[in-house]
Amino acid sequence: MIKTIDARQHLSILVAGWEGGGNVPPTLAAVRALADRGHDVRLIADDTMRAEAIAAGARFLPWKRAPNRPDRTFESCFIRDWETADSLAGFQRGCERIFVGPAQAYAEDILEALAAGPCDILIGSDLLFGSMLAGEVARVPTALLASNISLWPLPGHPPFGPGFQPARLAADRARDAEVSAMVEQAWDNFLPCLNAARAHFGVAPLAHVHEQPLSAGRHLLATSSSFDFPTEHLPGHVRYVGPLLEMPSWAHEGWTGQPARAMRPLVLVSFSTTNQGQADVLQRVISGLAGEPVEVVVTLGKALEALHLQSSANVTILPNAAHDDIMAKAGAVVTHGGHGTIMRSLYHGVPLVILPMGRDQNDNAARVAYHGVGLRLDPSAAPRMLCEAVRRVLSEPSFGDRVLALGRTIAEEGPGAARLVAEIEDFVQRSAQGALSAA
Structure with a gap:
């Protein structure tokens, strides 16, 4: 029997997070907002986030197979991009050690959590490809939370990474096309790893790594459309929800000027x-x-x-x-x-x-x-x-x-927390209505 969802009902929500520094406060802000709304929220994440997750109103689950940081010292960091001055090498480390390389391990942990209890929606991370894959395998409505601007360029935007301004001239557009091709190839260097994880779960291979995020029905950008570059049009699955500004739990020291x-x-x-x-x-x-x-x-x-x-x-x-x-x-x-x-x-x-x-x-x-x-x-x-x-x-x-x-x-534009909650509730309701129509 297909479950129908009313936005006024309490939803069962699984959120996937990871310890990456600046992405942690927006994730916790989202958890807090959903829990305050009365939804049942579980957060699966690094042990560094355990106390904060519980304080925000979530039930906490640690990563078991996937990388799991026990603390926030730089010694425990997996990516360690400060060890190289080459930004491409830093990106490759991120892909290898967190974003794409452990996709199977992240997906297995999430699938185990999904099997342990009811779940109306999975909120994955825009950088954890295992969270996207788990949602696809489990066929559960999946939204991706980006803690800032879109990792994947919106129409009319320059490619992510170099910090270009929007193209105005033909030379700018040629520059963007060339760099975009280079960025796609950098991601696709990890395509065999991603497709191996997909094969493990019995799903078809992809032609490009960037196709995996498209398995999620919503991409929620925790930034402001007014801060971002203007876009020619916003893809139907992308939503700006506004900044999610949560103060880190360790930031408690005050300052008094002389x-x-x-x-x-x-x-x-x-x-x-x-x-x-x-x-x-x-x-x-x-x-x-x-x-x-x-x-x-x-x-x-x-x-x-x-x-x-x-x-x-x-x-x-x-x-x-x-x-x-x-x-x-x-x-x-x-x-x-x-x-x-x-x-x-x-x-x-x-x-x-x-x-x-x-x-x-x-x-x-x-x-x-x-x-x-x-x-x-x-x-x-x-x-x-x-x-x-x-x-x-x-x-x-x-x-x-x-x-x-x-x-x-x-x-x-309105508070980001309230807008995120509204988007999640709307997405779950639309997903349920779509499932009813298809039945």
Whole structure:
């Protein structure tokens, strides 16, 4: 008998997550929102997320066969992209060790969880191909949650990775086509591994790796359409739900400025909660701002809190601080360009100086530059250049005006948590109606 779903009923939801740093808060925010709505939520993820998942209202299941991080130290990281300066090598490590390589193991763990109890919907990760495969094998409605912009370029967007601006000229379009082909080939280097996992479960092979995400009925982007590049049209399975900003559980340290320096502009410096080999960049930022008439607060994270940085009188270094209180008083943010940090900066109306170091950061920085809400520098920039960039965003009113306008527009789109819940409930209801029609 086919079960009919009413959005007012409690849904049984399985969420698949993994410990990748910036993707964790959006995943937990989604879990919290669905649990607060009254749905029964299970989260299968790394043991690092256990306490946070339970606090958010979910029942927790650990990965058994798939990679499982016991803690958030950089020693336990599987990808370890800080060990190479080659962004392609970092991408390949991610594919080999998390995204595609262990697809069979991730799928087996998820299928075991699906068999253990009822499930109306599987919410997978846009980077865990095993979660997509499990949904396809189990024939359960599957939505993919992207913690930021789309990994797969939307119509009219440049390819993900290099941080290009949208194409305007024929040369730009030729550039995009060439790089897109290179990116597809980089993914397809792992096609034999993915197809081996598919063969294990008795499903047909794919021609390209990027076909696997299409098995999911919804792709939910936890970013703002106003922050993203304009798109020619939005594919029917893609939805913007807005930023999902959840403060990490370890970010509890407060900051109190020195009264004698209270009149100085405040600059927040934040370079990820995971290790990307950013000690040198952080030190150059501190050196560039040393002696400037600004108050500097540097926040680290669980993987960086043991860094030994040479400071100066106008710099405070906090191992595990929350950002909202600092950003409420800040005049500029200097960052690697993680999506969560950027969204919080826009929410608080603070212009940015971005030094992207890989992953999604080049593409986030490209959007900041596109909207004119900050400056993008090479991470190798000298301290003098870093200082000059901070001076510009602090002194030129256009940056502040544009960031305030963009922040208001994003806020007007509505809270991401509520929009995500609405999308999930709508998707489950439509899936049930479609199954009834096909019966």
